[in-house]
Amino acid sequence: MSRSITLGHYLPGDTVIHRMNPRIKVLVLIIILSMLFAFKSIPGLLTMLLAVLLLFAVARVPFRYLLKGLRPILYIALFALIIFLFFTKGGVVLFRLGSFTVESDGLEEGLFVIIRLVTLVLFSLLLTLTTTPLSLTYGLGYYLKPLGRIGLPAEEVVMIMAISLRFIPTLLEESQRLMRAQVSRGADFESGSILSKAKNLGTLIVPLFVSAFRRADELALAMEARGYRLGAKRTRLQEDLIKMQDWLVLLTTILLLVVVLYMNI
Amino acid sequence: MFIGTDKLTHTYMPGTPFASDALKNISFSLGRGSFTLLIGPSGSGKTTLIQHLNGLLKPTSGKVYFDGKSIGSDKSALLSLRRRIGLVFQMPEDQFFSETVFKEIAYAPRNLGLAENKIEERVFKAVEQVGLRPENLLDRHPFHLSTGQKRLVAFAAVLSIEPEVLILDEPAAGLDPAGKLMLFNLLSRLNRIEEITILVSTHHLDEVAELADNLVVLTGGRLEMAGKARDILARRSELQDLGLALPQVTEIIDELAARGLPVCTDIYSLSAACNEIIRLKRVDQS
Numbered sequence: 001m002s003r004s005i006t007l008g009h010y011l012p013g014d015t016v017i018h019r020m021n022p023r024i025k026v027l028v029l030i031i032i033l034s035m036l037f038a039f040k041s042i043p044g045l046l047t048m049l050l051a052v053l054l055l056f057a058v059a060r061v062p063f064r065y066l067l068k069g070l071r072p073i074l075y076i077a078l079f080a081l082i083i084f085l086f087f088t089k090g091g092v093v094l095f096r097l098g099s100f101t102v103e104s105d106g107l108e109e110g111l112f113v114i115i116r117l118v119t120l121v122l123f124s125l126l127l128t129l130t131t132t133p134l135s136l137t138y139g140l141g142y143y144l145k146p147l148g149r150i151g152l153p154a155e156e157v158v159m160i161m162a163i164s165l166r167f168i169p170t171l172l173e174e175s176q177r178l179m180r181a182q183v184s185r186g187a188d189f190e191s192g193s194i195l196s197k198a199k200n201l202g203t204l205i206v207p208l209f210v211s212a213f214r215r216a217d218e219l220a221l222a223m224e225a226r227g228y229r230l231g232a233k234r235t236r237l238q239e240d241l242i243k244m245q246d247w248l249v250l251l252t253t254i255l256l257l258v259v260v261l262y263m264n265i
Numbered sequence: 266m267f268i269g270t271d272k273l274t275h276t277y278m279p280g281t282p283f284a285s286d287a288l289k290n291i292s293f294s295l296g297r298g299s300f301t302l303l304i305g306p307s308g309s310g311k312t313t314l315i316q317h318l319n320g321l322l323k324p325t326s327g328k329v330y331f332d333g334k335s336i337g338s339d340k341s342a343l344l345s346l347r348r349r350i351g352l353v354f355q356m357p358e359d360q361f362f363s364e365t366v367f368k369e370i371a372y373a374p375r376n377l378g379l380a381e382n383k384i385e386e387r388v389f390k391a392v393e394q395v396g397l398r399p400e401n402l403l404d405r406h407p408f409h410l411s412t413g414q415k416r417l418v419a420f421a422a423v424l425s426i427e428p429e430v431l432i433l434d435e436p437a438a439g440l441d442p443a444g445k446l447m448l449f450n451l452l453s454r455l456n457r458i459e460e461i462t463i464l465v466s467t468h469h470l471d472e473v474a475e476l477a478d479n480l481v482v483l484t485g486g487r488l489e490m491a492g493k494a495r496d497i498l499a500r501r502s503e504l505q506d507l508g509l510a511l512p513q514v515t516e517i518i519d520e521l522a523a524r525g526l527p528v529c530t531d532i533y534s535l536s537a538a539c540n541e542i543i544r545l546k547r548v549d550q551s
């Protein structure tokens with residue numbers, strides 16, 4: 001159970017999309033997201049929706065992952081639709097109940113917002129499904145680097161993020177193991193009063209902290225033994241080379257953004 | 266069948282690309298009062314199998330039995346099941362959370378809802394069962410004990426349930442050979458004197474193998490062999506095909522036999538090997 005949650009969304013694969021440079025991927029996503037906000041009409045957004053669906057096919061992501069990824073925004077989308085139906089007036093009256101009316105502009109804007117939201121979520125999902133959390137962190141971290149000039153320790157922040165990501169599954173697994181162990185000693189984490197539940201929680205939290213601190217100590221030692229120093233310049237084992245096709249993808253999206261902005265569709 | 270499984274299969278993370286069968290079609294059974302060793306290399310599914318036996322994991326397919334009944338998911342049935350089957354996890358000292366050894370061991374009986382004097386009785390009994398001395402131990406901080414002591418305290422913390430069955434997952438991991446032997450002698454004693462049914466998982470066959478009545482051999486999630494310890498230990502070539510090394514002394518004795526010495530090859534422990542060699546010497550001299 002724990003592993004399924006914690007590997008984030010990453011689905012291993014070896015497609016063009018998986019192989020793309022994470023730095024470029026992040027940048028392309030940012031451009032696409034701004035493009036989504038540049039669109040002014042439903043047809044434009046629909047092409048983007050179609051495009052992202054196509055990309056999912058290219059990345060060979062099973063369809064149910066899309067549905068799973070969209071489930072959390074279901075209520076937000078419905079809520080947005082209702083708000084627009086209620087409050088945006090204009091166009092033809094589609095439906096009337098006493099003094100309350102649903103008008104075509106409301107429907108149109110509601111749909112517009114929902115399609116934008118869905119497309120946005122799908123593009124982000126595509127990124128997280130096809131990029132390991134670690135590459136993603138480095139990809140994002142790259143754009144934090146300039147912040148080093150104003151005193152933000154970007155390298156260290158990225159390292160902290162990467163380490164946290166690395167240890168979340170470990171900790172979850174450990175808590176699950178501990179839970180089972182204490183259950184075999186008669187602990188009951190499901191029923192009982194709040195007080196007894198809180199007491200029982202201690203039997204998980206104490207050992208978890210103990211092992212987390214021990215791990216942190218060991219990790220710090222291991223890192224220092226391998227030459228990690230705060231503030232030192234690091235190089236990566238796997239140079240993240242930006243290949244020709246990465247540049248091409250980036251260029252194409254930039255061009256698309258310009259076209260969308262220029263044509264004002 | 267006292268404890269056992271019937272065509273038990275367990276798949277971790279089913280329905281995802283990470284799905285993998287940790288156990289494949291396992292059927293075995295243990296009699297009441299038996300002492301069984303579950304042997305398998307790392308990743309063979311020992312922990313997964315063991316966690317099915319007290320209902321911590323649910324079979325993907327197949328059934329798990331205890332005392333003639335199939336283990337279901339009814340909560341109160343599971344609770345009473347866990348009072349009868351004590352399970353000691355791998356590296357059990359990682360579960361400690363109390364500030365004294367007493368509290369640590371008293372946790373399980375306290376969860377049973379016993380009266381304070383009964384709890385105390387059980388703690389003392391459990392400590393003595395594992396061969397520790399209660400004086401100046403019970404008030405100590407469990408984190409301050411040695412690894413071996415911690416391990417014993419962790420056993421006591423499960424024995425205090427007074428289970429009919431004791432299942433231990435790699436109890437000897439990280440102990441030296443002497444500690445390991447001591448531990449298995451302890452288990453053997455619990456089995457004989459207290460008549461507790463015991464199932465122990467371990468990485469490899471070594472001298473403790475002959476203390477057990479039965480062996481169950483697991484590799485890659487499959488049950489490869491099960492039966493009387495002596496019978497299985499005698500199937501040398503099959504064991505070696507499975508990548509399981511025999512106890513070192515056994516290899517030495519086999520080598521002696523291969524060189525034509527009239528040794529009895531049914532030898533799995535250092536002391537038995539010594540006796541056998543002394544016997545040979547005597548035969549030689551006379």
Ligand SMILES: Nc1ncnc2c1ncn2[C@@H]1O[C@H](COP(=O)(O)OP(=O)(O)OP(=O)(O)O)[C@@H](O)[C@H]1O
Pocket residue numbers: 001003277278286287305306307308309310311312313314355
């Ligand atoms: N929570 C889990 N999620 C997914 N796969 C798991 C999980 N726990 C174990 N596995 C996998 O199931 C298989 C059996 O694991 P298990 O822990 O039962 O082996 P083991 O025999 O106890 O090994 P060890 O001697 O290292 O403790 C392994 O391949 C392991 O990777």
Ligand SMILES: [Mg+2]
Pocket residue numbers: 311312313355434435
């Ligand atoms: Mg294990």
